[in-house]
Amino acid sequence: MVPYDLEGKRIVLGVCGGIAAYKSAELLRLLVKQGAEPRVVMTANAVHFVGPMTFEALSGKKVLLDLFSGNDEATIGHIQWAQEADAVIIAPATANFLAKLAHGIADDALSTFMLAVTCPVIICPSMNTNMLNSRPVQRNLETIKKDGHLVVDPCAGELACGTSGPGRLPEPHYIVDYLAGIMAPKDFRGKNILVTAGPTREAIDPVRYISNPSTGKMGFAIARAAERRGANVMLVTGPTALEAPPNVRVTRVETAAQMAEAVLDFMEHADIIIKTAAVSDYRPCSVSERKLKKNERNLELSLERTDDILREVGRRKSGQILVGFAAETHDLESYALKKLEEKNLDIIVANRIGPPDSGFASDTNKAVLFFRNGTKEPLELMSKEKMAHLLLDRIIALQEDRQ
Numbered sequence: 001m002v003p004y005d006l007e008g009k010r011i012v013l014g015v016c017g018g019i020a021a022y023k024s025a026e027l028l029r030l031l032v033k034q035g036a037e038p039r040v041v042m043t044a045n046a047v048h049f050v051g052p053m054t055f056e057a058l059s060g061k062k063v064l065l066d067l068f069s070g071n072d073e074a075t076i077g078h079i080q081w082a083q084e085a086d087a088v089i090i091a092p093a094t095a096n097f098l099a100k101l102a103h104g105i106a107d108d109a110l111s112t113f114m115l116a117v118t119c120p121v122i123i124c125p126s127m128n129t130n131m132l133n134s135r136p137v138q139r140n141l142e143t144i145k146k147d148g149h150l151v152v153d154p155c156a157g158e159l160a161c162g163t164s165g166p167g168r169l170p171e172p173h174y175i176v177d178y179l180a181g182i183m184a185p186k187d188f189r190g191k192n193i194l195v196t197a198g199p200t201r202e203a204i205d206p207v208r209y210i211s212n213p214s215t216g217k218m219g220f221a222i223a224r225a226a227e228r229r230g231a232n233v234m235l236v237t238g239p240t241a242l243e244a245p246p247n248v249r250v251t252r253v254e255t256a257a258q259m260a261e262a263v264l265d266f267m268e269h270a271d272i273i274i275k276t277a278a279v280s281d282y283r284p285c286s287v288s289e290r291k292l293k294k295n296e297r298n299l300e301l302s303l304e305r306t307d308d309i310l311r312e313v314g315r316r317k318s319g320q321i322l323v324g325f326a327a328e329t330h331d332l333e334s335y336a337l338k339k340l341e342e343k344n345l346d347i348i349v350a351n352r353i354g355p356p357d358s359g360f361a362s363d364t365n366k367a368v369l370f371f372r373n374g375t376k377e378p379l380e381l382m383s384k385e386k387m388a389h390l391l392l393d394r395i396i397a398l399q400e401d402r403q
């Protein structure tokens with residue numbers, strides 16, 4: 001399997017003496033959560049903002065702080081860590097650090113370490129807006145970019161100094177996303193992928209609807225993973241609370257009919273179609289214009305079938321790889337195999353609904369993959385991000401087999 005995202009990656013996090021250093025602890029925590037093996041280098045001034053012990057507790061490793069402390073870690077660490085690193089993130093990068101990096105000054109552990117680094121470097125400047133806009137800082141940023149380092153632009157917003165403008169450190173999850181995008185293999189470059197996600201809603205009256213507990217997490221994880229691996233991704237999603245993944249075109253819909261329209265419109269441009277959305281099978285035959293009032297009697301709703309989008313996509317497809325998802329409470333395998341056949345799918349991912357760590361809403365999933373050639377692959381319990389990458393691996397293998 002392609003190592004998913006940051007698993008096992010040696011990431012060095014450089015922390016400078018800026019007010020946003022408090023966010024570096026969360027950034028480190030996210031790196032650990034993604035399976036990376038981070039190490040931290042701090043400037044002496046960073047210690048005024050956050051103590052090294054916080055980073056040591058989160059990373060489980062000694063922080064590199066002082067070149068001349070006399071311990072072996074520091075004496076050779078700055079060179080060894082530079083040679084071993086898969087990527088370096090400097091967050092926050094102070095104006096002072098930018099000046100040193102732009103001019104090759106090596107007067108402490110972090111600046112010396114930086115001169116020995118050969119892997120990708122992501123610089124995240126953060127400072128007061130006037131400092132950021134000052135000519136020396138802008139000049140130094142230009143030099144740093146010309147030297148081949150990646151610079152993540154600071155966000156605009158309220159700053160600790162009481163002013164408002166560009167200079168804020170982007171949220172840690174954004175920086176991790178950016179890093180993961182750089183580290184991922186680009187095996188989907190040039191491919192168009194259509195992903196559907198989330199539930200649909202079928203109105204009963206202006207305040208009530210029929211829906212299901214899908215949160216869209218699986219589809220969003222696939223969209224994000226495919227984008228990181230170089231694909232052009234179109235995500236059609238029902239109502240969810242999730243933020244759109246970076247660089248993914250998102251179309252938000254409510255009903256099964258709107259989802260059908262968006263999917264059928266886009267499908268001819270897609271090389272791969274992955275349908276994770278939990279589309280309502282039924283909708284009310286008529287929608288009340290006014291809120292239905294309760295009365296003493298039972299309320300009977302008359303329901304009609306919605307369009308079977310997957311069946312229609314399967315019927316129309318011409319060369320695309322089509323992947324469907326099946327969520328079942330029982331007879332998982334027989335239902336999944338029937339759907340694979342009937343909907344003309346290449347792969348079906350069958351989830352069991354019921355266990356709390358699998359299916360709707362959870363961050364993990366347990367599934368069995370069934371392939372058109374009759375093989376099946378039971379998967380262990382894993383995060384939805386990991387499952388997304390594994391599914392993409394299987395799709396790439398299918399495409400290679402076809403060529």
Ligand SMILES: Cc1cc2nc3c(=O)[nH]c(=O)nc-3n(C[C@H](O)[C@H](O)[C@H](O)COP(=O)(O)O)c2cc1C
Pocket residue numbers: 015016017018019020043044045046093094095096097126127128131
């Ligand atoms: C309270 C406080 C907050 C600061 N915040 C920032 C900041 O956000 N960005 C920055 O570039 N400098 C900031 N500075 C200035 C740096 O700490 C100072 O330039 C220092 O020399 C940076 O050292 P370093 O780059 O070795 O960490 C701040 C200083 C203080 C006292």
